[in-house]
Every structure is written in C-alpha cells, then in structure tokens.
Amino acid sequence: MSAFFLSAICQWAVADTRCQATASTESIQLARVIDGDTVELADGRRVRLVGIDTPEIGYRGEPSEPFAEAARDRLRELVAAGEVRMQMGTETKDRYGRTLGHLFAADGSNLEARLLAEGLGFALAMPPNLALWSCQQAAEAVARQLGLGLWSADPIMPVRQLRAGGFALLRGRITGIDRAGEQLLIELDGPLVLRLHDADRAYFADQYPEVWHGREIEVRGWVIERGSRRSGRKPLMLPLRHPGMLRLLTP
Numbered sequence: 169m170s171a172f173f174l175s176a177i178c179q180w181a182v183a184d185t186r187c188q189a190t191a192s193t194e195s196i197q198l199a200r201v202i203d204g205d206t207v208e209l210a211d212g213r214r215v216r217l218v219g220i221d222t223p224e225i226g227y228r229g230e231p232s233e234p235f236a237e238a239a240r241d242r243l244r245e246l247v248a249a250g251e252v253r254m255q256m257g258t259e260t261k262d263r264y265g266r267t268l269g270h271l272f273a274a275d276g277s278n279l280e281a282r283l284l285a286e287g288l289g290f291a292l293a294m295p296p297n298l299a300l301w302s303c304q305q306a307a308e309a310v311a312r313q314l315g316l317g318l319w320s321a322d323p324i325m326p327v328r329q330l331r332a333g334g335f336a337l338l339r340g341r342i343t344g345i346d347r348a349g350e351q352l353l354i355e356l357d358g359p360l361v362l363r364l365h366d367a368d369r370a371y372f373a374d375q376y377p378e379v380w381h382g383r384e385i386e387v388r389g390w391v392i393e394r395g396s397r398r399s400g401r402k403p404l405m406l407p408l409r410h411p412g413m414l415r416l417l418t419p
Contacts, residue, residue, distance in 0.1 A: 186303035187278040189270070193253040196271075201247060204239025204289055205280075206266070216266040218257045218297045219304040220280040221335045222289035223318070235318050239288040246282060250274035257297040270300055281307035287317020290337060290388060293412035295371060305412060324386060327358030330404060337388045338406075339417070342380050352377055354408070361402040362387065368409045375411060384417040 197210035204222030207215050223233035225240060250273065257268035271279040278300060283289045284307035291308040293301050312319045327340030344355035354362040354377060364377055389406045408414065 186306065187281045187300065188276055189253070189255045189272055189278075190299045191255050193255045193272060196252055196254045198247050198252060201240055201244045203236065204243050204283060207243070207247070207271070214266045215254065215269050215271075216262055216264075217280050218268050218270050218294070219291060219300055220284055220289040221292045222283065224334075235288055238317070239283060242283060242286065242288055243279065246273060246279050247271070252279075255299070258299065259296055268297060278303060280304055284308045285310040285316075287311035287314075287319045290318070290323075290335070291412070292335075292388065293410035295368065295409050298410070301410075301412060327356045327360050330358055330360055330391065333391045333393045333404065335389070336391050336406070337386070339384070339386050341384050342382060345378060345381055354380065355402060356385075356387075359402055360391065360404045360406060362406050362408040364408045371410050380416065383419075385414050386417060387414040389413050 199208045199210045201207050202214070203225045205217045205220050207217075209215060222239040223236035225236045226232040252274075253272045255270045255272065257270070260268055262268055273279060273282075280289075281300070281303050284291055284304055291301075291304045293305075311317055324337050324339045327338045330336060330338060338356075338360070340356040340358055340360070342354055343357050344353075346353045346355075350366040352364040352366075354364065356362065364372070387406065387408070389408070391404050391406050394401065394403055394405050
C-alpha cells in the first residue's frame, strides 16, 4: 500500500469523531499480537478486538487465509508505535473468556478502524458492543471503495457455495420466511438460514424482514452448523443480530 493511502487513512481515522473513545480507557502493556483481531496483555488477559474479524492464521501446517499474516503484522506495527489504550466493551467477555475491547493509539485513533480502512478485516456488528460501529462501518467503506486488501478482489461468496461454519461474507436470495416460536427464520437459496430472534428486533425497528421474500441480500457473520439434519432442514445457520450485518441489494 502506498504511503499516500496510509497517510490519508491515518488522517481520516484521527479526524473522524466516530472513531474516538466513547468511554474511559486504560493504558495497557501488550505481551504479543496473536493475530489481526486478538492480542495478549502483559497481565495475561487475552483481548478480542470488538467490531472486526480478520482472516485466520494457519496453525499446525495449515495455510493462512489471504491477508491473515498481513493483518497480524500491521497490528504489530500499530501497537509498537507508542502508548496503547483500551476501552472495554459493554459486554466485557466473550464465550471463550476473552476480554472484549477497543484499542487506541497515542493519537486517539481506533486501531480496529485503521485495519478496516486498509482492507485487512471485515466490520462486524455484535450487540451490545456497538459503541464504535458507525466508525468501523465507515472505515470498511474506505477500503471497499479503494479496492484495498481483502477488497482487491470480490470477497463475497454466493450462498450456494457455502459448505461449512465460520465467519462468512455471502450473497444470496431470500426464498422463504417462517416464524418458529420467538424467532424468524429467513431461508436463502443455498444451505443457509438466517435466524432473527425477537430479542434483537429492536435493532431492526425501521425494517420489516417479513416482507423481504425474493430479495437479493449481502449478509455477514458467524455461520454455525445446525445439530439436526432432518429432511428439508437447512444444515447451516447464521444468527442475524443487527442490520449492519446485511445489505438489501434489490428492492
């Protein structure tokens, strides 16, 4: 990436008020950068960065995903440049016991936004940790518009090609919408169903998923494998928790 692009991205990240800390921060000492979205602190805490998912590093002989090592190396550069501060997430722990937080450089810029603006990760809205979501979404839009990093080629997979769980960025058509208890199940033209729980409907206050039938969408998030494989049941599910996880592509 050219020095011009890096300078422009840095200036944008500092100037955009959406990218500033929204709560108290603490000065932290890092022991190591594990990958592009996870670090370990000197006090032993492992921190998962909020609002970003970067490609997976390969271990035990497995190849790394494209740009995984670039994301890790860039985060190493950013945290080595001076003091690093952390803002804890509203939800402070994930299901693996990792601390959830945002990292900031000495100039006040958000490090997740820096990575997103350079195309080294995908923005991911995960309620209730939405304090910097508008900043991170705008940061990804910079990389997408400029075709940087992961956006230098089309990273969006057709739903029909999806075969397994994990983070995915997908494009497909809605073929069915059904209610099952306290959740809405939105089936796509492939092995995937989106699950929108009533508890998250407040985030979709101005949208009506019940009328999305037939629309083309772009959706992102963590795909999970469903336990049952009974006939007619889609084998994969993506919990849809926030409107930032999707884009409606057709009216």
